[in-house]
Amino acid sequence: MKPLESIFNARSVAVVGASANHEKTGHIILKNIIEGGFEGKIYPVNPKAGEILGLPCYPSVTAINDSVDVVLIVVPSKFVPDVMEEAGKKGVTGAVVISGGFGEIGNGELEKQILDIAKKYGMRIIGPNCQGFNYTPNRLCASWPLVTKSGPIAVISQSGTVGAAIEMWAQEAEIGISCFVSLGNKVDVNEIDLIDVFKEDPNTKVISLYIEGVQNGARFMKSVRSAREKKPIVVLKPGTTPKGARAVQSHTRSIAGNDEIFDAVCRQVGITRAKSITELFDYSLALGFLGKPKGNRVLIITSSGGSGIIATDVAEQGGIDVVDLPAELLAELKGALPPQCVVANPLDLTGDATAERYRIAAGIAARCDSIDSLLLIFGDPIPGASEVVGELKEKTEKQIIVAYLGGGDIEEEETIKLNRSGTPVFPTPERAVGALKVLLS
Amino acid sequence: MKPLESIFNARSVAVVGASANHEKTGHIILKNIIEGGFEGKIYPVNPKAGEILGLPCYPSVTAINDSVDVVLIVVPSKFVPDVMEEAGKKGVTGAVVISGGFGEIGNGELEKQILDIAKKYGMRIIGPNCQGFNYTPNRLCASWPLVTKSGPIAVISQSGTVGAAIEMWAQEAEIGISCFVSLGNKVDVNEIDLIDVFKEDPNTKVISLYIEGVQNGARFMKSVRSAREKKPIVVLKPGTTPKGARAVQSHTRSIAGNDEIFDAVCRQVGITRAKSITELFDYSLALGFLGKPKGNRVLIITSSGGSGIIATDVAEQGGIDVVDLPAELLAELKGALPPQCVVANPLDLTGDATAERYRIAAGIAARCDSIDSLLLIFGDPIPGASEVVGELKEKTEKQIIVAYLGGGDIEEEETIKLNRSGTPVFPTPERAVGALKVLLS
Numbered sequence: 026m027k028p029l030e031s032i033f034n035a036r037s038v039a040v041v042g043a044s045a046n047h048e049k050t051g052h053i054i055l056k057n058i059i060e061g062g063f064e065g066k067i068y069p070v071n072p073k074a075g076e077i078l079g080l081p082c083y084p085s086v087t088a089i090n091d092s093v094d095v096v097l098i099v100v101p102s103k104f105v106p107d108v109m110e111e112a113g114k115k116g117v118t119g120a121v122v123i124s125g126g127f128g129e130i131g132n133g134e135l136e137k138q139i140l141d142i143a144k145k146y147g148m149r150i151i152g153p154n155c156q157g158f159n160y161t162p163n164r165l166c167a168s169w170p171l172v173t174k175s176g177p178i179a180v181i182s183q184s185g186t187v188g189a190a191i192e193m194w195a196q197e198a199e200i201g202i203s204c205f206v207s208l209g210n211k212v213d214v215n216e217i218d219l220i221d222v223f224k225e226d227p228n229t230k231v232i233s234l235y236i237e238g239v240q241n242g243a244r245f246m247k248s249v250r251s252a253r254e255k256k257p258i259v260v261l262k263p264g265t266t267p268k269g270a271r272a273v274q275s276h277t278r279s280i281a282g283n284d285e286i287f288d289a290v291c292r293q294v295g296i297t298r299a300k301s302i303t304e305l306f307d308y309s310l311a312l313g314f315l316g317k318p319k320g321n322r323v324l325i326i327t328s329s330g331g332s333g334i335i336a337t338d339v340a341e342q343g344g345i346d347v348v349d350l351p352a353e354l355l356a357e358l359k360g361a362l363p364p365q366c367v368v369a370n371p372l373d374l375t376g377d378a379t380a381e382r383y384r385i386a387a388g389i390a391a392r393c394d395s396i397d398s399l400l401l402i403f404g405d406p407i408p409g410a411s412e413v414v415g416e417l418k419e420k421t422e423k424q425i426i427v428a429y430l431g432g433g434d435i436e437e438e439e440t441i442k443l444n445r446s447g448t449p450v451f452p453t454p455e456r457a458v459g460a461l462k463v464l465l466s
Numbered sequence: 467m468k469p470l471e472s473i474f475n476a477r478s479v480a481v482v483g484a485s486a487n488h489e490k491t492g493h494i495i496l497k498n499i500i501e502g503g504f505e506g507k508i509y510p511v512n513p514k515a516g517e518i519l520g521l522p523c524y525p526s527v528t529a530i531n532d533s534v535d536v537v538l539i540v541v542p543s544k545f546v547p548d549v550m551e552e553a554g555k556k557g558v559t560g561a562v563v564i565s566g567g568f569g570e571i572g573n574g575e576l577e578k579q580i581l582d583i584a585k586k587y588g589m590r591i592i593g594p595n596c597q598g599f600n601y602t603p604n605r606l607c608a609s610w611p612l613v614t615k616s617g618p619i620a621v622i623s624q625s626g627t628v629g630a631a632i633e634m635w636a637q638e639a640e641i642g643i644s645c646f647v648s649l650g651n652k653v654d655v656n657e658i659d660l661i662d663v664f665k666e667d668p669n670t671k672v673i674s675l676y677i678e679g680v681q682n683g684a685r686f687m688k689s690v691r692s693a694r695e696k697k698p699i700v701v702l703k704p705g706t707t708p709k710g711a712r713a714v715q716s717h718t719r720s721i722a723g724n725d726e727i728f729d730a731v732c733r734q735v736g737i738t739r740a741k742s743i744t745e746l747f748d749y750s751l752a753l754g755f756l757g758k759p760k761g762n763r764v765l766i767i768t769s770s771g772g773s774g775i776i777a778t779d780v781a782e783q784g785g786i787d788v789v790d791l792p793a794e795l796l797a798e799l800k801g802a803l804p805p806q807c808v809v810a811n812p813l814d815l816t817g818d819a820t821a822e823r824y825r826i827a828a829g830i831a832a833r834c835d836s837i838d839s840l841l842l843i844f845g846d847p848i849p850g851a852s853e854v855v856g857e858l859k860e861k862t863e864k865q866i867i868v869a870y871l872g873g874g875d876i877e878e879e880e881t882i883k884l885n886r887s888g889t890p891v892f893p894t895p896e897r898a899v900g901a902l903k904v905l906l907s
Contacts, residue, residue, distance in 0.1 A: 125806050125816060170847055170874025184772020185817055186845030189872030235772060268788050269779035275808045276771030301896045330717030331625020331676060338710035347709050365566050367716045375566060376626055404627030406611055431630030433611025455742045
């Protein structure tokens with residue numbers, strides 16, 4: 026295993042700067058590693074404490090009578106080189122430097138110093154000035170907030186907050202993440218290295234990127250091209266306005282660069298570009314779970330007339346064809362559905378629709394060659410919605426996109442069931458259509 | 467009290483078509499009225515049942531030995547006129563016809579019939595083909611799903627689902643609604659009547675509309691103009707594409723009309739137009755809770771550099787000035803904040819920011835005349851965020867817009883506290899900036 030993979034698969038970690046003060050990062054990280062269920066060894070390092078969170082403290086990395094794979098460093102920046110030296114001598118593979126006080130405040134010299142130490146000992150550095158990492162297959166949440174739900178999304182982020190938000194949403198939806206890596210100042214490990222790792226990671230189906238700049242455009246394109254043969258990549262890159270670009274430089278000393286060029290690169294290498302954090306999440310779900318429909322003809326099936334209209338508008342505006350249904354299909358649907366249903370596209374099963382009515386309508390539509398995807402919008406408390414979708418996926422190769430809203434407790438239950446079974450649920454018709462548009466692009 | 471107000475303030479209600487089958491609307495409505503905590507009298511009507519949900523059943527409305535203010539009608543459409551006659555004779559004020567099978571399936575004759583009966587007896591009709599209503603000050607959830615959280619948003623919707631979604635989101639955020647009225651086919655009561663009611667309702671601070679068409683443009687404009695003197699109105703009106711407009715006609719027999727004209731009308735009478743269900747919710751929060759900043763100069767204060775950049779881009783693209791800070795303010799902030807902070811706009815307090823650091827920064831900025839509003843983005847678990855905002859609101863007349871993301875359990879706690887205290891929290895920087903843009907428009 027290469028050093029970078031070893032960081033994620035660590036069997037023993039040390040938290041240098043572990044703290045008993047529950048407001049300190051050195052406490053929160055240690056707590057999250059323990060509560061996240063990490064099954065390897067955990068060594069808090071703090072010369073002034075005897076025990077933290079029930080674990081005995083060590084005065085230094087050197088004092089640990091065991092091998093250590095990863096050191097998580099939370100001490101003030103001036104002490105980081107010494108910790109790195111100790112770690113290097115001990116044969117540590119990876120240093121995750123959470124501490125700030127490096128390049129971001131103009132202290133490039135200190136950054137060079139820790140990089141030199143890492144090179145000397147063959148260590149990799151994540152950070153500095155970062156929010157750690159979380160690799161759920163190893164139950165190692167060396168970051169915050171505590172997120173433990175395992176799933177297919179690898180989040181690589183130059184913003185700890187954006188990454189954490191995606192993690193949280195994925196956890197709440199019971200979709201989960203494979204990993205979150207906070208890039209920080211990228212003194213060593215950058216997004217390219219991580220794309221190279223997570224393209225091979227069997228737990229990852231989609232790579233979700235937040236970056237503020239790309240240092241090596243040619244290498245970036247090469248890595249992405251290779252990764253794209255295996256899995257989709259979604260990117261959010263701000264700094265598109267002059268003041269945004271200026272803020273990028275203050276934040277991570279990155280150069281936002283010409284946005285049109287970046288956009289062209291994305292199109293050329295097949296990266297999906299998100300324009301907001303919400304889109305970064307939605308597109309990651311769509312591309313991580315769903316396939317590309319054979320064409321752009323969609324049938325919208327809903328219990329909510331209003332939602333059907335909204336979806337129609339957004340789809341048509343986005344170049345998706347809310348296709349006129351062939352006469353035979355209309356006749357078959359009319360024969361099978363109660364008279365109050367509006368048999369057209371959108372197909373309005375009306376507010377008293379049950380799961381059975383969706384089953385009938387979608388079952389008939391699934392056999393029609395004039396339709397490439399089905400957008401199912403559940404707009405009422407409809408128990409059994411998840412079963413209908415499950416059965417439908419067995420029967421058809423058409424893509425099934427699901428929105429659920431206005432359904433109270435039943436909606437919450439069915440949404441979780443659908444997400445768990447690999448059909449992501451979008452909370453509005455607009456966001457579901459946005460996902461479909463990305464699948465088609 | 468006028469008949470329409472009496473519906474919302476009913477002291478006794480009958481559910482005609484009450485059912486023991488928990489999947490039927492006639493069961494769900496009865497259950498929600500009971501579980502919502504309605505303190506008036508509740509009479510299930512069903513000639514075949516002895517008791518439902520612990521309440522004795524009556525064979526007909528006539529058989530109820532008490533006055534009845536409102537009948538909720540869930541029986542098949544052909545029986546509705548008889549029920550209306552009985553209700554009229556009994557002196558009922560309002561009939562809420564949930565049953566479908568009227569104009570929406572071409573049965574305009576039946577619609578005319580129930581309208582004639584209502585006129586004869588001076589009754590008002592909500593519906594038919596609707597999802598009932600929910601008036602939280604009277605704890606009367608004669609609708610679904612069950613939503614009980616009282617708050618300042620009046621939701622008037624031609625789509626039950628869109629209304630229910632707004633209700634649910636408002637409840638989850640602990641913001642709440644004053645009412646939800648599902649318009650259905652609008653045979654009698656329409657959005658204009660309801661705007662007239664809710665502009666006077668002391669429990670309502672903002673009116674949130676979903677409509678598919680306006681029958682009487684002149685009256686609509688007159689009502690809205692009068693209402694706008696008292697409170698803001700947000701509208702979502704789809705049918706903007708040809709296929710969307712066609713779907714509008716199928717759904718509620720409404721005429722979507724020329725969208726550019728509707729847009730011009732909105733601008734003229736001061737209605738804020740939302741382009742999605744999410745915007746309908748966000749803008750209702752913004753206008754229901756926040757005021758108009760004196761100008762378009764915003765200072766972004768955040769613990770998340772990335773979120774600050776994203777907010778900067780979206781603000782600048784939307785014509786909001788992420789203003790260059792005056793030298794004196796920069797100097798004062800630099801003197802008061804630790805060296806790792808990026809003292810600029812966005813003002814990056816960095817990932818180790820505490821509530822105290824926000825208190826210091828925002829407190830200084832609040833005194834600066836070159837800033838009209840403060841966008842506070844909390845991007846980490848920051849306990850005490852709600853207290854900082856509360857204190858700040860006491861000190862300054864600048865508008866405070868808040869986003870919170872990536873903060874785990876602390877985020878959830880602080881978000882609820884902020885929402886409860888009247889500062890709505892947006893879940894992303896983009897949505898917070900969208901809210902600010904609407905306040906400025």
